[in-house]
Amino acid sequence: MLLEKQTTWTGKVYLVGAGPGDPGLMTLKGKGILECADVVVYDALVSPEILLMINPQAEKIDAGKRRGRHSKLQQETTQILIDKARDKAIVVRLKGGDPFVFGRGGEEMEAILAAGIPVEVVPGITSGIAAPAYAGIPITHRNYSSSVTFVTGHEKAGKYRPQVNWGAIAQGSETIVIYMGIHNLPQITTQLQEGGLNPETPIALIRWGTRPEQEELIGTLATIVEQVAITGFEAPAIAIVGKIINFREQIAKNG
Structure with missing residues (x-):
């Protein structure tokens, strides 16, 4: 899947659901976006096989959250997405399951839109x-x-x-x-x-x-x-x- 990169000073953030783990359950749209992403901020529960779908040239940032072992705070993760979208065209927030099913996707979308950056949600199969x-x-x-x-x-x-x-x-x-x-x-x-x-x-x-x-x-x-x-x-x-x-x-x- 080919995506046209932004010509303005801001890029676009894609909230992509990676599904429950089986790479065969990753949507075609989500896979296409990963293949041409500039930056991917991913969660702990995203399977290694799906991480291999990411554009090899993309910057990869681990924002995984597990109980008692949060690598980044939610506010920090959202700020990273905003900052990266200001000089990169395709920024992906890759979440296990579906972004809008207990995935804080709504919170992230709200903050990113408030910063004046466009957002698109790519649903995933929820666990x-x-x-x-x-x-x-x-x-x-x-x-x-x-x-x-x-x-x-x-x-x-x-x-x-x-x-x-x-x-x-x-x-x-x-x-x-x-x-x-x-x-x-x-x-x-x-x-x-x-x-x-x-x-x-x-x-x-x-x-x-x-x-x-x-x-x-x-x-x-x-x-x-x-x-x-x-x-x-x-x-x-x-x-x-x-x-x-x-x-x-x-x-x-x-x-």
């Missing part, structure tokens, strides 16, 4: 859809689930002060997909049960979804925290809560 699919779990099914809620399980480091109404979510959706919830899993599972979900409600944790090293841990709201402790299961992972997880077991029996 909340792709990882369950790779694990054989459809997030909707006419016989199991006709509604799904995507929610963040990540709160500010140091203290769990929930802003999410887990009780309302427990009552309002048949399938719940929780991003970044491993650290706060004990509080989340407790609040979902207090909100009315049966302790025997199935839950699946999926780590490194869509990558060769993908692994799953299946349990219930009552057992999953102990299972995580016993197995040493760690982030990055998403959680899927609901009867839809039984679909995978049914398929396995019939397979």
